[in-house]
Amino acid sequence: MIDSLFSWIDDRVALSRSGRHLLDKIFPDHWSFMIGEIALYSFIVLLLTGVFLTLYFVPSSTPVVYHGIYAPLRGQTVSEAYDSTINLSFAVRGGLLMRQMHHWAANIFVGAIVVHMLRVFFTGGFRRPREANWMLGTTLLILAIFNGFLGYSLPDDLISGTGIRIAFSIMESIPFVGTYLAYFLFGGSFPGTAIIPRFFILHVLVLPLLIIGLLAGHLGMLVKHKHAQFPGKGARDDNVVGSPLWPTYAAKAGGFFFLTTGVTALLGAIVQINPIWQYGQYYAYKVSYAVQPDWYMGWLDGALRVMPAWEINLPGHMIPNVFFPAVLLPGLTFNLIYAWPFIEAKLSGDTAEHHLLDRPRDKPLRTALGAAVFAFYFVLFGASATDVLANYLSITLNVVLWSFRILCIVVPIVVFPVAYKICVELRDTPGAGQRKRHNIIVRSADGGYSTIAADEYPGYVRPELEPVALDEVDLVAAMSADADQGPEGVYRIPRDYS
Amino acid sequence: MPEVPETPGADGPAGNGVGRHPHPGAPIPIDSPQFQVAAKNPRRVEGVVAAAFVASFFAIAAFGAAYWQAASSWVLGVTLGIALGTFGFALVAWGKYLMPQGPFEEPRPQMATTKEEKDEFVADFATRGKIAVERRGFLVKLMGAAGAVLGVVVAFPLIRSLGPRPNQEQSLYHTKWRKGAKLTSIEGRAVKVDDIEVGGIITVFPPDDLGGAFSQTVLIRVQQSGNIVTQPGRETWGPDGYLAFSKVCTHAGCPVGLYEELTEQLLCPCHQSLFQLSDGAMPVFGPAPRPLPQLPLYVDSKGYLRAQADYDEPIGPGFWYRGGANNEYAQ
Ligand code: HEM
Ligand code: FES
Numbered sequence: 015m016i017d018s019l020f021s022w023i024d025d026r027v028a029l030s031r032s033g034r035h036l037l038d039k040i041f042p043d044h045w046s047f048m049i050g051e052i053a054l055y056s057f058i059v060l061l062l063t064g065v066f067l068t069l070y071f072v073p074s075s076t077p078v079v080y081h082g083i084y085a086p087l088r089g090q091t092v093s094e095a096y097d098s099t100i101n102l103s104f105a106v107r108g109g110l111l112m113r114q115m116h117h118w119a120a121n122i123f124v125g126a127i128v129v130h131m132l133r134v135f136f137t138g139g140f141r142r143p144r145e146a147n148w149m150l151g152t153t154l155l156i157l158a159i160f161n162g163f164l165g166y167s168l169p170d171d172l173i174s175g176t177g178i179r180i181a182f183s184i185m186e187s188i189p190f191v192g193t194y195l196a197y198f199l200f201g202g203s204f205p206g207t208a209i210i211p212r213f214f215i216l217h218v219l220v221l222p223l224l225i226i227g228l229l230a231g232h233l234g235m236l237v238k239h240k241h242a243q244f245p246g247k248g249a250r251d252d253n254v255v256g257s258p259l260w261p262t263y264a265a266k267a268g269g270f271f272f273l274t275t276g277v278t279a280l281l282g283a284i285v286q287i288n289p290i291w292q293y294g295q296y297y298a299y300k301v302s303y304a305v306q307p308d309w310y311m312g313w314l315d316g317a318l319r320v321m322p323a324w325e326i327n328l329p330g331h332m333i334p335n336v337f338f339p340a341v342l343l344p345g346l347t348f349n350l351i352y353a354w355p356f357i358e359a360k361l362s363g364d365t366a367e368h369h370l371l372d373r374p375r376d377k378p379l380r381t382a383l384g385a386a387v388f389a390f391y392f393v394l395f396g397a398s399a400t401d402v403l404a405n406y407l408s409i410t411l412n413v414v415l416w417s418f419r420i421l422c423i424v425v426p427i428v429v430f431p432v433a434y435k436i437c438v439e440l441r442d443t444p445g446a447g448q449r450k451r452h453n454i455i456v457r458s459a460d461g462g463y464s465t466i467a468a469d470e471y472p473g474y475v476r477p478e479l480e481p482v483a484l485d486e487v488d489l490v491a492a493m494s495a496d497a498d499q500g501p502e503g504v505y506r507i508p509r510d511y512s
Numbered sequence: 513m514p515e516v517p518e519t520p521g522a523d524g525p526a527g528n529g530v531g532r533h534p535h536p537g538a539p540i541p542i543d544s545p546q547f548q549v550a551a552k553n554p555r556r557v558e559g560v561v562a563a564a565f566v567a568s569f570f571a572i573a574a575f576g577a578a579y580w581q582a583a584s585s586w587v588l589g590v591t592l593g594i595a596l597g598t599f600g601f602a603l604v605a606w607g608k609y610l611m612p613q614g615p616f617e618e619p620r621p622q623m624a625t626t627k628e629e630k631d632e633f634v635a636d637f638a639t640r641g642k643i644a645v646e647r648r649g650f651l652v653k654l655m656g657a658a659g660a661v662l663g664v665v666v667a668f669p670l671i672r673s674l675g676p677r678p679n680q681e682q683s684l685y686h687t688k689w690r691k692g693a694k695l696t697s698i699e700g701r702a703v704k705v706d707d708i709e710v711g712g713i714i715t716v717f718p719p720d721d722l723g724g725a726f727s728q729t730v731l732i733r734v735q736q737s738g739n740i741v742t743q744p745g746r747e748t749w750g751p752d753g754y755l756a757f758s759k760v761c762t763h764a765g766c767p768v769g770l771y772e773e774l775t776e777q778l779l780c781p782c783h784q785s786l787f788q789l790s791d792g793a794m795p796v797f798g799p800a801p802r803p804l805p806q807l808p809l810y811v812d813s814k815g816y817l818r819a820q821a822d823y824d825e826p827i828g829p830g831f832w833y834r835g836g837a838n839n840e841y842a843q
Contacts, residue, residue: 040618110585111592143623176766176782179725183765183829193678193831201675203683204725204765208675240620248617255617262611269603276597283589298725299698299715299759301769303781318764318799319783325801325830334830335801336764367623401784411784412797481617482546492547493612 038484041263042243042256046133051267053126054233055274056119057225063116064218070106072098073214075170075207084291092170092295095210099169100291115282120162122278124310127155135354135384138372139242142365145355147235150228152351157225159310164217166308169288170210175296177307179204180318180336187337205298244371248481251369255481258489306398316397317343320419347391375447378437385433386426393422546616551609558610564602571595684833685826687758688721689807695731695756695817698722704815705752708733711773715759718819726827728759729807730778731817732771734789742792742806749808754817756807757793760828761785763800778804801830 024030041047074094080087082097084104092100102109131151134140140148163181167174182204185196201208240254249255257263281287293302307315317339326333358380359365374381397418404411440446452468551557575591645652678684694702695716703716713732721727732755734740740750749755757778761768766782777796778787785798793804805827808820826834 038618040616043613043615107582108579108585108588111589114585115589179766180764180782183763186829186831189832193684193833197676197678198671198674239623240618246615248615252620252622253617254620255615257612257614258616262607262613265603265607265611269600269605269607272596272600272603274600276593276595276600278593279589279596280593283586283593297723299717299723299728299767299769301767301781315783321799323785323795323799323801331832332830332834333832334834335799336829339799340764369620401781415784415798479544479546479615481615482544484616484618487547487616488542489547489612492542 037258037260039237039259039263040240040254040256040484041259041267042241042249042254044244046137047241048270049126049130049133051270052274053123053130054229055271056123056126056278057229058271059119059275059278060116060123061222063112063119064222066108066112067102067116068218070098070102070109071095071168071214073168073211075205075210087291087294090295093210095168095170096290096295099171103291111279111282113282114285114287115278116165117287118281118285119278120165121287121308121310122274124155124158124162124308127151127158128310131155131351132384132388136372136374136381137242137244138368138377138380140355140358141368142355142359143239143367144235144242147232147239148355149352150232150235152348154225154228154232156348157221157228161217161221161225162308162310164213164221166288167213168210168217169290170296171290172293172296172300172302173306174290175205175298176302177311178209178296179298183334184336184340187334188341189331189333189337240369242369242371244373247478249370251367253481254369258484309395312398313391313394314340314344316394316400316418319400320394320397320415320422322419375437375440378434378441381437382430382434386430389429390422390426393418393425397422546614547612549610550613554610557605561602561606561610564598564605568595568599568602571598678833683726684831686822687727687827688718688724689727689729689819689822690718691819691821693718693720693819695729695809695819696722703731703817705754705811705817706815708754710734710736710753711771713769713771715767715769716756716817726760728767729756730759730769730771731756732789734776740790742790746792746806746808748810749806749820751809751811751817754809755789756809756817756819757787757789757804758807758823758827760804761800762795762802762804762827762829763798765829768804 072094076094077091078094078097080090080092080097080100082088082101082105084100087100099113102113104110134148134151163177167178167181182196182200185199186192188195197203199209199212200206201212241256243249243254243256246255257266294300306312318336321335321339323335324338325335372380397415400411400414400418403409404414407414453465454468455463455465457463571591572595575588575595578587578591696702696719697714697716700719700722702719703714708714708731710733713730716729716731717724718727733753734750734755735753737753739748740753740755741747742750742755757768759767759769761780761782763780763783763785766780768778768780768785768787770779770781771777772779776789778789778793779785780787780798780800783799785800786796787793787800787804788796791803792806795801795803805823805825807823809817810820812818
């Protein structure tokens, strides 16, 4: 039955002819490759939970009187968007879980993209021929951040509405076109009634489609290039060493999808996120306390705070204060990220193809530079909590603000040489970063003592093996011949990166 | 079933099959460690994987029951999380410990194409195109013209119909405050001199724009009586101890609503800009670059607070066309 179905399909798509080699596709085994997978899987979680949300969410700012089951809000005039999100949270079965999973998945999604990006950066994974894929990935990060902001804005609560107000001001601040952009996007002046429906369609259709398209390109290019890999036994520029798609990698990756989803479900169940019923409906004149955006907006919020109160007045025109931290800074940031592969190639003069990844310590300059730049954004991120810190530490805001203004200059300057030095030390110390071995103390015949290093986990180690070319072995025979082996435990394979 | 290897010297145990080592002449037998699973005792790992699948089964059953009973999102999420998590764990462990770990390898061709490949492609592309185009140069020009017009004409209304031009509603430079407009609370009640005690603050609007995002104004009673002059030229703006300022922060537009009576300062909750009321709401801390515009007030004969006029400058955050030729105040 299955056979004949497959046969029917295969006669029409010729999968067995063109797709056979896919079974043998090799995926390098390194934990750091899972980070990108987390991003992919949480995007799938976003799609699934997001579709559920669209069934109940009403993208409209038409005022209605709340009559739902959440008593403290009853009788209040709220927008349909807010009303439906409250109902989604309290009246729809499983609705609150889906909302919270969606929100958690969004935070994990952007987080995984950033960490994935750092991994690629510090290991030199962006070098030729992967420059274009690096740029594609950067675009995906930007789209993910935008879509997260749009989604965050949909429930029309006091905090997200304040965020939209700031976004309006930021758009307005762009020279020449700013006011036009803002008025065209909002369908007039802030707040108007167009913004929720417009954000909605961007959030659930336009940006997800763009992301899916670019993601397909990103992964397609990955298949074309094949994975870059860390140096190890038998790993060369002209091969890929690892485990085969079918069945080993498929089981691991498929399982990892469920793990990611499971963790998202647990977070959505246990850790409350965005309790909009506590914030209340957005009204332009209502003041909200402790306004905190989602974490991936933190660096922008921090930049807005530490920026000195400057503005540039030109004859007849003005470059407003927010332009510098909220337009210029992200503009520079992302353009620098886009350009980095080319800048580095220019600096190093290395334009050859690379499929073997660097260990960060082996490229001290790149690593130190990346660490310093990252530290800068990290300080900005911290600066988004100036008020919270001042409260918590009982010091004046003034002290906290000036500390951050100084820190965001000093920290990168300190991080650079320290990271550089650590890299050089690690690189020059044999065995640095490797698991410590037990010592065996030996007494010689004449009574002298000496120590020698024991085997790593005696009995648990299988030496790193030569890779076997899959198309030349009979994996089926090998799998069927495989018998039970030793007493217990699993093998550990120490890697030798030299 | 196992295919017979053709490598010279491939002489593994009969019927056992032999894999070929990537390096020529070094056959690897099928029982080499590359083909072994990572578990030393697969039975044990099997047990763990089985337990995880069973846990997943029960957890998802519990989720189903919880959903049916409309249990809280806490119960739903925990059962679902455990079900998915154990299922995923089982699969990962299965793949990691009970399937061949290799390492295996596959070749990776260079990405860069050769000069011949490129030349051939480019030549084909260019010559075909050239022949097609050269014969029909007239058509090409027409196509270009039609395409350009199409692009511009389609894009223009598409973008243009999104919203009005910025200044069409006048909202960039003006608010709804007019001469004589009563200071009105959000509930629609006009404010009288005796309504607010010293240190009190309320948000007021012109009566025809209650809740307006741009005309929102804070009204503060700083002292019991007397004119308050915050800046030269504003001699009559603060009657009977009252001051009114735009509530829209000049930094990024948040409502500035936290009043510190002791220091007579307004705080913006978004990025903590502080405005000194007694100095014309001059920013004294934080990123706000300009003072909050002050609304000139007067008290009418019945004791109602009213605006003398609209604000004398654009309120809120800056924008490119603020000030100068496009600013109607300068005209
Ligand atoms: C890049 C992918 C996405 C990100 C980063 C993202 C992020 C978010 C965030 C942070 C929220 C606010 C949730 C809250 O109320 O706390 C949200 C709301 C929402 N999202 Fe998404 N989302 C994504 C994709 C999608 C997709 C594909 C759909 C639908 C097909 C969708 C549908 C919705 C709906 C209807 C809401 C409003 C309901 C609500 O606020 O709970 N999202 N999104
Ligand atoms: S919006 Fe008021 S300080 Fe930024």
